[in-house]
Amino acid sequence: MTPVTPDPAPGLAECARALAEGTVSSRTLVEEALARIEASQGTLNAFRLVRAEAALAEADAADKELAAGERRPLLGVPVAVKDDMDVAGEPTAFGCRGEFPPVAEDGEAVRRLRAAGAVVVGKTNTCEFGQWPFTEGPAFGETRNPWHTGHTPGGSSGGSAAAVAAGLVPAALGSDGAGSVRIPASWTHLIGIKPQRGRISTWPRAESFHGITVNGTLARTVEDAALLLDAASGSHERDLHRPSALRVSDAVGRDPGRLRIALSLKPPFTALPARLRPDVRARVLALAERLTALGHEVEEADPPYGQIGLTFVPRATAGIAERVRETPHPQLLDRRTLEAARLGRLLGGAPLRLARRAEARLHRRIGSLFDTYDVVLAPTTAAPPPRIGALHDLSGFGTDRAMIAACPYAWPWNVLGWPGVNVPAGFIDGSLPVGAQLLGPANSELLLVSLAAQLEADQRWYEHRPSGEVDGAVPDFGAPTGP
Numbered sequence: 001m002t003p004v005t006p007d008p009a010p011g012l013a014e015c016a017r018a019l020a021e022g023t024v025s026s027r028t029l030v031e032e033a034l035a036r037i038e039a040s041q042g043t044l045n046a047f048r049l050v051r052a053e054a055a056l057a058e059a060d061a062a063d064k065e066l067a068a069g070e071r072r073p074l075l076g077v078p079v080a081v082k083d084d085m086d087v088a089g090e091p092t093a094f095g096c097r098g099e100f101p102p103v104a105e106d107g108e109a110v111r112r113l114r115a116a117g118a119v120v121v122g123k124t125n126t127c128e129f130g131q132w133p134f135t136e137g138p139a140f141g142e143t144r145n146p147w148h149t150g151h152t153p154g155g156s157s158g159g160s161a162a163a164v165a166a167g168l169v170p171a172a173l174g175s176d177g178a179g180s181v182r183i184p185a186s187w188t189h190l191i192g193i194k195p196q197r198g199r200i201s202t203w204p205r206a207e208s209f210h211g212i213t214v215n216g217t218l219a220r221t222v223e224d225a226a227l228l229l230d231a232a233s234g235s236h237e238r239d240l241h242r243p244s245a246l247r248v249s250d251a252v253g254r255d256p257g258r259l260r261i262a263l264s265l266k267p268p269f270t271a272l273p274a275r276l277r278p279d280v281r282a283r284v285l286a287l288a289e290r291l292t293a294l295g296h297e298v299e300e301a302d303p304p305y306g307q308i309g310l311t312f313v314p315r316a317t318a319g320i321a322e323r324v325r326e327t328p329h330p331q332l333l334d335r336r337t338l339e340a341a342r343l344g345r346l347l348g349g350a351p352l353r354l355a356r357r358a359e360a361r362l363h364r365r366i367g368s369l370f371d372t373y374d375v376v377l378a379p380t381t382a383a384p385p386p387r388i389g390a391l392h393d394l395s396g397f398g399t400d401r402a403m404i405a406a407c408p409y410a411w412p413w414n415v416l417g418w419p420g421v422n423v424p425a426g427f428i429d430g431s432l433p434v435g436a437q438l439l440g441p442a443n444s445e446l447l448l449v450s451l452a453a454q455l456e457a458d459q460r461w462y463e464h465r466p467s468g469e470v471d472g473a474v475p476d477f478g479a480p481t482g483p
Helices: 012-021 026-041 052-067 108-115 158-165 182-187 222-232 278-293 309-326 335-347 350-371 396-406 412-416 445-459
Strands: 047-050 078-082 119-124 171-176 191-194 214-219 260-263 297-300 375-379 420-428 432-439
Touching: 012 026, 012 052, 012 222, 026 047, 026 052, 026 078, 026 119, 047 158, 052 119, 078 108, 078 158, 108 119, 108 171, 108 222, 119 158, 158 171, 158 182, 158 214, 171 191, 171 222, 182 191, 182 420, 182 432, 191 222, 191 445, 214 222, 222 445, 260 278, 278 297, 278 375, 278 420, 278 432, 278 445, 309 335, 309 350, 309 412, 335 350, 335 396, 350 412, 375 445, 420 445, 432 445
Parallel strands: 078 119, 078 171, 260 297, 260 375
Antiparallel strands: 047 119, 171 214, 191 214, 191 420, 375 432, 420 432
């Protein structure tokens, strides 16, 4: 008998409007989200933790506020957050095995979501300390791609991506340290916004992984991704990075003007080989053609990355070493995590300081591209999502090799701290989604979102839905609702 699941979540903006107009209650939306999560958990396994009782109580409180005339941007709307973010009263395991104590306070991003009225229904799965572009591990099992459940949704924000793509929740927060929002967005046919460093606070950490990791948003439409970004944005007084405030939603529907766009297909230099698959290249070139048809000037040009990878590795591995020192159960960690931590302890002194000092020079050199161009268009990944288990049991070197081969394009923008937006680029191999990045200089979210929304109006990506037809015996989680 085919499992039956409730209808998919309407969009974030649609939910907010319906609640404000009184045509639906928060309790109804939250109950429906919880039912979808329960029905899908055995197949997709998107959630590490579901806050059913707490979320229903918060929904009832939101309904009382709405009835009293209170209005906030997301009052009563159910959302999810990645399990590297603190939610008061819940553990933050960040993909690790073992028991973790509940935290006392919300992280700043979650606090701001709650201040906007959102109801956090649960915390989504992520690989151990967010290191890899897959979401699997002994702590929680395998999170699967709703488009093709034999494949990963990507990582490390794979649980958030799977939850949104399957219509379990209208939008979710993730984090991006080397593409961890953009890669799963690419592999699940979503909009994924990696904002400017500091746009969404990482507090209780003044910065995360020495500044390479930022919090970002995943949604089925540009409007929803921008709305969630605005709700979560803002700084804690002790954050190291505090960019000036932007209202990104204002850029949705705004004409971006005629832009000069650099089409960059060459992967940044890495010590290991990476090659863009021809079928992925064809999907990115098709987007470039649409941008030309929309009136933009597109020509091939690559950012002058140089040896930027030498500045990434010390920051990433030193960040892993810090997380390993803090975990209550280091003996339960993946051997690859422990290897990365050992390297991080070696690189955490002078090499880390040199890597941090190099950032200003990289900003000047790579930023010179934006003297000529407004935006960079690049593949988000070089390949479609791998099969479940393909990377999970590899050695550390084998994992690095496979990871770089599949995902060589996203991480330089983490070193720079600049914004990027994944947009869907279509499907290959039958039903496997791939994506492309729109990349800009510092504080360019408004331009990137405006361009993404223009492309979305032309392409109408949200009309496609995961069906599970390739694998068979997969419940149909329904068609995402358009804007």
